[in-house]
Amino acid sequence: MQIKGKVTSFDIAHLAGVSQSTVSRALRGSPLVNEETRRRIQAAVDELNYKVDKNASSLRAKHTGTLALLLFEDPTADESHINPFFLSMLGSITRASAQRGYDLLISFQQFSHDWHADYADSKKSDGIILLGYGDYLAIRDKLQKLVNQGTRCVRWGAVLADQPDISVGCDNLSGGHAVTTHFMEQGCRRIAFLGDASSHYPEFFDRYRGHIRALNDAGLEAEPLLQVNAESTERSGYDALETLLARGITFDAVFAASDLIAIGAMRAMDDHGLKVPDDVLLAGFDDIPMASFVNPPLTTVLQDTNLAGEILVDNLLSLIRGQPAESAMLPAKLIVRKSSLRGREDKSEK
Amino acid sequence: MQIKGKVTSFDIAHLAGVSQSTVSRALRGSPLVNEETRRRIQAAVDELNYKVDKNASSLRAKHTGTLALLLFEDPTADESHINPFFLSMLGSITRASAQRGYDLLISFQQFSHDWHADYADSKKSDGIILLGYGDYLAIRDKLQKLVNQGTRCVRWGAVLADQPDISVGCDNLSGGHAVTTHFMEQGCRRIAFLGDASSHYPEFFDRYRGHIRALNDAGLEAEPLLQVNAESTERSGYDALETLLARGITFDAVFAASDLIAIGAMRAMDDHGLKVPDDVLLAGFDDIPMASFVNPPLTTVLQDTNLAGEILVDNLLSLIRGQPAESAMLPAKLIVRKSSLRGREDKSEK
DNA sequence: CTGAAAGCGCTTACAG
């Protein structure tokens, strides 16, 4: 066991009685190495507990074998809790990267701050994954610049016609359509929408458009007063519902653009003596783990985060290999739970 | 704007009319650089959009400015969801690292597999943080080896007398004591414990010992049949409660060693017609976000994950700087919610 | 199949 100094490929070469080049070849799995030689080298590696220096190999080979994940946090969100939906995405991206032999570097960024995506420029990673909601229009130029300077990057978010980058998102429009259609099947006619509805927040906007389309399909008109802006936090959902109440307008269902908003709205209704689903039906979006635990369990739209993580990583790897990659839209699946069911006969869980 | 070839410190030097060494010095914030020179260099850096190559600087300087987080996942856990408590720790560790200027490399490992902590050996990181529960005795030797070979590492988990490494954990014993004392104040005498109680799982064991100690303090004896093994998953909690039921033993409260176990037990009780808290009181441990959303809200023990993340990172940085670091025990705080309150007068949330 | 040699882009004594 070597004690002093770092073990390098020269030490291995010496021990195995070959040149350092051959050690390097053997360790990288080159076919140009004799089996017997390879075995001797491996034995030396094991004996000295040698590990290839990642920095040296990355510097020389010009790729790092690591991916960077930039997670944008909403500065207004509770410091201690990250949006559970993104946490779930983070988990699936980490897993997908590992399966494909890549390390994952993680960075949190404030969306509002002057964030830097220099993980590729500084050669810390071969490419980056952008995750988090925020004002899309505010980052569009930055995205454009990133792509222009050759940075490989993929983004989680709405798939738009003119976007400069590759993105993977769920079919928010269909999801929104499904929720509102479901509400109407339950007899609702005055459905409130809690969430921003502008091109600044394309995901929410698509959900809103699906909602409107469903209304129109049923011959109903949208009522502007039934839409209240909200960002994806409980606090914001709580406030949005109070705003809705303050408008003095009647509503028989609430479609929250995210589960967090829905949970906040649920609290607000509780505080104001409104019962879900007896007085008002409620649905969210995302199917975060909490959604099935709130009381009553929350109807929502499932986005397959496992699949999303894999597609995101695979797309990024394609880009890195110089292969083409395409933006992708994942299916959105309505999950009906008690919060949106009128009939009280169904009181049994599960 | 330079198009072809990578921008290096030589390009900056050329543009700024100084030597490459000076560029390097200026960029590392050396005091040995004239202010005017520094400004010229900065201008060149901005103009060419230069970024220091991390691999080259790490190779040369022998430190990487990144920390590695090894997250052990229980292989039996649901593939799609990471234990929420660890997710919360992950968030706080990521934040703490970023605040101190370190990047964070994340890796998931199966505890049962032959995991490798070679993130330091291969120079990808300056040190590693170990996170996740699992059979402590099974990893003890590996830990010892890591420490022996000079790898800087800190671990989240029970602080034990003879551990080879530095760890940060919460005061599980006091936490367990507080839960059981609280149960007894509510009039309970036959308190079941769901979770492993052996030195293989020191955290659960300490919670169990706190539980026993509280019983003894009240002059009660422990009843072995009231303890059922369980690992930290909902599934396992569900099964453990059914095992308890199958024993045909009476109990008036259930102390689950983790919130996930408690939530599983809650489901099982629901399926068997037992009402919480009317028939049985229930408490968990961890205070994961879901705990306050289940019905009824779950009494639990809060571990301050924000603080934990900071101490873990600070300890690791001390080790990296060659300074001494000490294992630390964080306070455990009982959070009482409806699931453990006998009185039904308190029906109002919050 | 193997070796000698160049070089990736920095940091840091060393000398002024």
Next chain:
DNA sequence: CTGAAAGCGCTTACAG
């Protein structure tokens, strides 16, 4: 305060 030079530990043509 600045520059010339060595060298971190690899990978990869190039030549055999």
